[in-house]
Amino acid sequence: MRLAVYSRFLEHLQQQAVTTISSGAIAEGAGVSSAQVRKDLAYFGEFGTRGVGYNVEELCGHIRRILGLNQNWPTVLVGAGKLGSALALYEGFHNRGFHIVGIFDVDPDAAGNRFGSIKVLPMEHLERVIRRENVQIGIITVPAAAAQGVGELLAASGVKSILNFSSFVLNLPADIIVRHVDFSLNMEVLTFSLTYGKTKI
Amino acid sequence: MRLAVYSRFLEHLQQQAVTTISSGAIAEGAGVSSAQVRKDLAYFGEFGTRGVGYNVEELCGHIRRILGLNQNWPTVLVGAGKLGSALALYEGFHNRGFHIVGIFDVDPDAAGNRFGSIKVLPMEHLERVIRRENVQIGIITVPAAAAQGVGELLAASGVKSILNFSSFVLNLPADIIVRHVDFSLNMEVLTFSLTYGKTKI
Structure with a gap:
């Protein structure tokens, strides 16, 4: 970090x-x-x-x-809602070697949409894309209730590390690297600082 | 933290x-x-x-x-794009006392949209809402090029702390508490761990 x-x-x-x-x-x-x-x-x-x-x-x-930023890191994203589409188009990823090679969603209405040059695919294609592109990173932007299932599916399909944007704390095998991005945690750091000043705790 | x-x-x-x-x-x-x-x-x-x-x-x-989570924290959000709308609807904020009382955008087409119960307003109303609701927290989800201007406007309007989702590093008076949420930084922690294992550095 x-x-x-x-x-x-x-x-x-x-x-x-x-x-x-x-x-x-x-x-x-x-x-x-x-x-x-x-x-x-x-x-x-x-x-x-x-x-x-x-x-x-x-x-x-x-x-x-x-940090491995001189390499290319093919990445899949699961959950093509508002947050997923914002991340798919996030310019900061691409110029650091993170290439989203597939976006997936359970919703058949979402499948077929395009974010930039990438088409949203149904979940059935997830494992095939991960294996074919040798994807090691998965991003989860599904609702909390669906996150554990998606995490397990990513891990079973060969993904080694997960960036989890859902509010659910994933329970996955110890060899899977999980990082949880919790927006409200960042807000709490602000409210703490507003109350106590810039103390670092 | x-x-x-x-x-x-x-x-x-x-x-x-x-x-x-x-x-x-x-x-x-x-x-x-x-x-x-x-x-x-x-x-x-x-x-x-x-x-x-x-x-x-x-x-x-x-x-x-x-952490001040037993209080209500009225919050404004500037930038009604995909990320802004995802955050405006983020359930994790509301149940921790963070209430988004206004969403603002420079784009006249965005103004008038609704995210949940909140209407997107033009920037001209920003200061009025901040003063009226005694808002201390601002969330920035505008493109990098617009972030500094929005940060200055929030600070001048009375906001005391900012959660910055743009990739631009804000330069604001020292008494404004700024927290930068950098998605690609989280990805770099993953690629480092993929390369070196779970060493904590």
């Missing part, structure tokens, strides 16, 4: 034509301690020059490789 | 009728150390009984109060 935050911060610096940065400045930008930054980066090898800092472009490229 | 995660985990336990829990088990569920859990909870006063653990219902209620 922290590496992805460092990466985003370094990209931002690149846009502003900043060329070198200290671990302290990365720490401040990412909201962690500078000891943590040095420890995280050291974990992957030698970076930076003592007293000079890190070369932004070099470090950014290295972290992107570590 | 961690308190919101504890809260979600404790709600999950309540659904499963679990009545007491140790700090170690909370730590495991939330993915942090048990020393961290004890430290976080101690910060807000005395909880738990040594050797017995925490009463789930009591602790959950207390954390919800700390």
Whole structure:
């Protein structure tokens, strides 16, 4: 998680034509301690020059490789409702190597719709597309009541990791990597900060 | 952030009728150390009984109060596109006290649409609604190019905290609390885990 935050911060610096940065400045930008930054980066090898800092472009490229962003990641999306269609068209995915190769929905009315260049397919085609395109990532944007079934189907079809936007907490085999995006959790961080100030808890 | 995660985990336990829990088990569920859990909870006063653990219902209620979830939080949403409409209808907001009292869009075609019971209004009404309803939270779901302008307008109209779904990193006065929801950042955590296993970095 922290590496992805460092990466985003370094990209931002690149846009502003900043060329070198200290671990302290990365720490401040990412909201962690500078000891943590040095420890995280050291974990992957030698970076930076003592007293000079890190070369932004070099470090950014290295972290992107570590995060696997120099690869293509074919992805399927299940649930072609409003959130699903918003994500299917989300420009931030494509330019980071995430390619949605299939959108699926149980609703026969949704099947046949197009989001950008991708047609919504019925669920019967899910496993075939996953196997054919060697898909390792699935995105779930179905209602809570349907999420567990979809998660199990994705896992059984060969998907290794899931980004879950439903409010249901998935219960899947331990080798499946699940990340839960909970919008209201983000709101709670705001209300906490509104009440207590910017304390980090 | 961690308190919101504890809260979600404790709600999950309540659904499963679990009545007491140790700090170690909370730590495991939330993915942090048990020393961290004890430290976080101690910060807000005395909880738990040594050797017995925490009463789930009591602790959950207390954390919800700390997070301000026992209050109503009138909220405005700017950007009535696909993501905006998905969020406007997101059930997880309403049952945690987040009430969207206005949806706004620059597009005159969008204005007049209804999402659930709420009508999309033109931007000219934004400040009036914020002042009238004493809105402290704004949600931004406009394209990146429009985000900074909307953020400034929200801040100038009296909003104290912003949940930013655009890919643009907002530059606002230091007293405005901003939280950036970056979907591709979540995807990067998946690809990192696919490459390196579940290491927490």
